[in-house]
Amino acid sequence: MPNPLYALLQRLRKHRAMLLLVVAALSLAMPAVSRAATNQIALLVPDGMALPDARVSAWEDAAREEGLKLTVISDTQLQQGITPAQFPGVILPDQVHVHASENLIAALENYTSLGGKVMLVYDFGALTTTGFYAPQRSRLSNLAGVDYVLYDSLLGNMIGLGPVTGLGSTLRNIQVPPGKSMLWSTNGTTDPVEGISGYVYGFLTYPSFVTQGSYTGSALLTSPNFGLVAGLRNFGSGSVLFVNLPLSYLKGQTDGMLMHGFLRYFAVNLMKLPRLSAQPKGRAGLVLNMHFCAGDQIAPALKLKNWGIFNHGPFSVSVTAGPDQITFGDGLGIKLPQNATAQQLLLFLQSKGHKIGSHGGWIHDYWGANASETNQSTFQQYLELNKQSVEAVTGRPATEYAAPEGNTPQWSVDWLEANGNTGYYFLGHTGMAPTRSYRHGVLTNQRIRAFPVMPFGQYATFEEFDEFNVPAGSVTAWYRQLIDFVVKNRTSRLIYMHPLGAEEYPTVLNALFSRAATLALSGQFSWYTMDTLARFEQRRDLVSWQATDNGLTWVFQAAHPTDMTDMTWVLPRTGFIQPVVTGGLGLVTFDANNWIVTSLGGTSLTFIASKL
Known part of the structure; x- marks a missing residue:
């Protein structure tokens, strides 16, 4: 016997707005397991870690400024069965989780193999639970796709300090703007190799673990002297973004560009997640x-x-x-x-x-x-x-x-x-x-x-x-x-x-x-x-929003205590079909890459959008 719900949806598919309204209502009856999915990134911290901690707050604040949803989870939560359907991506941060058990590493490999996306940062899991470096190489080398934390062979020289380079187009993709890098070598193409640089200082130097072995993924950043600094590779059905830089430490020392850039790259480019724009109406600009x-x-x-x-x-x-x-x-x-x-x-x-x-x-x-x-x-x-x-x-x-x-x-x-x-x-x-x-x-x-x-x-x-x-x-x-x-x-x-x-x-x-x-x-x-941007960001800080998976579509709900005007959500068109406003005053527009949903006023906004 034909499924009546399926037949109804087929008849409505040419009328996208109506279709989305229908599935939003019907999907409320979907099983609870479907509604466990999130549009959030997970940040993994050790069991029992006392929060707040500035090294964790740095990630939470970066996510908030980038307009992304991030949730802190513990080792036990991960090992009890966090799946890619629940959290599409997990960040393994520097500084706060240097010790890791074999069971935790196995759970991370399993999560990634099943389709999860992992951002592996610098010294995560560099030490065993007893406080020693693993023999020969990091136990995370299998995920990273390259050997690093080579204490046995390099001892105190296992960390290098030097310039960081990448193709100009790659640097722009990780939110390094024009002018924040300088020509390193022309390589005979229109996409030259550039080195990350600073005002007055020229080429900047960054710490990274010396890496060895051939890398089978796509290198994003390299050290001319010490090997791979950042790269993206497949692992089973998932992928690993390896960032061989102490991102949280750098942000804490007034160099937050790379944390923010890799966070947006991970969330938007790799996971196609929505974000709440830091710009009024989502409109770009300069001061x-x-x-x-x-x-x-x-x-x-x-x-x-x-x-x-x-x-x-x-x-x-x-x-x-x-x-x-x-x-x-x-x-x-x-x-x-x-x-x-x-x-x-x-x-x-x-x-x-x-x-x-x-x-x-x-x-x-x-x-x-x-x-x-x-x-x-x-x-x-x-x-x-x-x-x-x-x-x-x-x-x-x-x-x-x-x-x-x-x-x-x-x-x-x-x-x-x-x-x-x-x-x-x-x-x-x-x-x-x-x-x-x-x-x-x-x-x-x-x-x-x-x-x-x-x-x-x-x-x-x-x-x-x-x-x-x-x-x-x-x-x-x-x-x-x-x-x-x-x-x-x-x-x-x-x-x-x-x-x-x-x-x-x-x-x-x-x-x-x-x-x-x-x-x-x-x-x-x-x-x-x-003043205009700062006041907007102060008002934006008061927005509460969530995206809930109802099985067939995502329901976005946002609220503000006084005024939602000009608050704007950006949804990648490669990740979502056209949103429809279902509550409050909102406008849906688009550009070449994104759907743009802007509040026109009031204190709440609801819209729906199905993932591709």
Whole structure:
């Protein structure tokens, strides 16, 4: 006898919206085992681990910022039968689970063989339960696909410290943006090998275990001296993403880019998971932070005004307000309380929608050279003076901050957060979107967001491009690539400049704003201020949401205590068919790779989507 439910669904298949509504209702009667599935990643920690622990919280916060659902599970839970149907992926983190039993490793191999996806990170399981290295190689080498933790043969040399390289296209896929890597070798193709780099420092060095043996998977990152740094390979019906880097440790030391990048790659590229966008409406953008450091910036800023540069934006404008620039009494500062021209300029910029914030400590270079973790009693007054002077001109709270020369003692961030600041320019975590910054392994500030500077290799400002002979054409190409990167990934980054340097590059500025305007017309790009994105992320933190498998479709339910407006979910089109809003006010759109579900208001939203 034909199944009546199947026949009904067949008749309705040309009417997708109606079909999804029907299966959402009918699937409530499916067996409970089907509803045990999740759209979540599992993070494996040892039995009995005391939580919260910053090394675990770093992963939880990264997942939250990337808009992903992550659940902490224990060894016992895994060994009792966690399946790929319940958790499509499991992260085996660094630092917190260095000891592992043979039974646990066997359970992980079984989970992966059955179709699970595993992200194996650095020193997970490097030691036995008795605290010794396994003979010859890591017991996880079978999963990783390469031999590592070679203590018997290499002893103290089993960990190397050196540059990390990969194809440019691969680096973009793991969310390393253009400018956060530099050319390593041309390899004769249009996809050259690049090395991960940092502002001022050039090629960065990272610790990784020396690896040996041929790797049968797809190498993502390598060390020119020490072997495989990251790779993806099949294992049974599943797959293993081996990341031979201490991701949690790095995030704790103000280098969170690789944790965030691999987390998104694992969740979205490999598992096709949905995510809650960090962007209003899911719309990509840049923050342009313009620094007015001293008196010599005002005339160039007026020139940019006459060119119409400030008709774009809004931008984040950070002002050092004191009378001096380098030392007390040099008279080179903006002298904002007495400078009518500067005051009128700031009021004009504010009228155009730009956000006027504080550029540190009253005397730019003096703060940059001397503020430290030990002299808050002396230097806090300069934060106060600068903020008060800016606010006296604008009549509005100065909620954005940029530290002179990037000198940002922890106490200054504490003071900023306590005094209403929402975001600050930061020289840590370069290459990242806005983030709550861990420092020295700890998250101290709960609300204020760090906005990492986006470099172009070793440089970031027009003055540096000029000093080190970076061709204007190269800078133009970088800005274009960066805009295209944020648009493709629906993310944001911060760039910065000074009027004095920018006035020498009108062609580059015109190309930058022209590209941005073109993509803005099609709704793909916006200029943001630090304050706008930080406040949105604070509001986004209050969203609670879940995706429940009802057997034939997934039901997404979201709520917010006050306002869901512009909260947006991004679902890979390779993983889901077109969503349908079933409750609340929402809009479904799409791009080449994703379905986009945006709340239009209210405090709740429900939509359904079936997995492919």
